Amino acid sequence: MLLETSYGNPWINIAVFAFFVVATMAVVIVVSRQKTKATDFYTGGAKFSGRQNGLAITGDYLSAAAFLGVTGAIALYGYDGFLYSVGFFVALLLALYLVAEPMRNTGKYTMADVLSFRMEQKPVRTAAATSTLVISLLYLLAQMAGAGGLVALLLGVTDPAMQGVVIALVGVLMVGYVLIGGMKGTTWVQMIKAVLLVSGAGVMTFLVLMGDAFNLNQLALSAQEAASNELLRPMEQYGTSIWTKLSFVSLSIALILGPSGLPHVLMRFYTVPTAKEARRSAVWAIILVGVFFLFTLVLGLGAAKLVGQETIMAAPGKQNSAAPLLALELGGEIFMGVISGVAFATILAVVAGLTITASASFAHDVYNSILKDGKADPAQEVKVARVTSVVVGVLAILGGILANGQNIAFLISLAFAVAASANLPSILYTLYWKRFTTRGSVWSIYTGLISATLLIIFSPAISGAPSAMLGEGVDFAFFPLTNPALVSVPLAFLAGYIGTVTSRSTGNDEFATEMEVRSMTGAGAGEAISH
Structure with missing residues (x-):
């Protein structure tokens, strides 16, 4: 049931949503007609320029968490919320230069291709594919949760069952983008979304600053006056307990190191033809992402000042509703509909990128390389990838309803x-x-994956705390930190080291040298990707 609420006119929002969905789907259909061979499903033909791919990386990286989640976190927690922005941006620098470009230069399709290049194929590919699928699904849960909260706010849907229907609709659209357009269509959607998101956030930032004569200090003071807590005090959210402080350290480690291990971000570099274009991609992405996260500081403080923390927490979606409510306050119902449509497009683009990464990992790494010993028919491999997209979509919908x-x-x-x-x-x-x-590779992957997953399950993030996913009434938490990275990351590094030094194998020096040359220079990468 659609309700006339204080959060805008739902019919305007439906019209804007429909426009964004139809427009982006039209783009996907048009560009997908240019596809010429099966591998284009993974790489888009490796024909995108550095500027185009930089926009696509920005679109992939700036998820619903960056726009909705971070804005809400800053509105409610101020300084502590802005740490998400700082962490996400610093992490991108690390990911692009230390990991993504060298991996792209090896001339492979997926993360498992790189990890197994000089290893025994099947055990490493199995481990890497398993990790990719689990991470992609976890990331998808967040995007689906964002979709549910956003549409609940904009359409006035308060019934949890109806919110579940909304999440299912997002999942169907997500799978549609991937099935029709593959990597090429997904890349174009991400490029369009990046332009819309950065532009929309820029307009909102201008309007917020204009209210305080473009004085950021005055805006911060005004937000503090309107807030019920100490917005500008560091560690206000995390308290004084040793466990809450360690949770903060653990969160920081996850924010800084996490993007360097995200398969869907790393895979974006396989869509450019040369190492030079890959570096141009990185430059464009860093500029756009850096500017955007500066915008989030202004938007979060603006939401605290103009919307109010109580209003944000009372709205459907809670923290995730801060940005749309700020748009309503700044420009009325139509402006809110446009900004929310951009946020909706953000979710669709990111989940499409995640889905194609997960489906490519299963089809290319499990079906082709493991089950068919690398001899699968390319057309059949893509068919498996499409079926996997549907399965991933169903799992993401179920998890999104829970989250x-x-x-x-x-x-x-x-x-x-x-x-x-x-x-x-x-x-x-x-x-x-x-x-x-x-x-060493297999031990490292499984140790990190299993330890991080188990520690999350048995942490206050899932049960035993007021903010836990299952609520305070259910309590089976024994791990005291809300984020496991402080423990699980060192364990994975240690397992990789111990597995290597206790192995009888000393590695393949010839392949190791070839990988080093490729990763540092990009020699032969363009030919390998395009074929």
């Missing part, structure tokens, strides 16, 4: 912790340690 109402930025931080634990140690060892072996 509905949770803070998106917090959910993303959990996915970051798993990525930092399961993928990053093995990636860094593979790229920068010639001695690294198959046993």
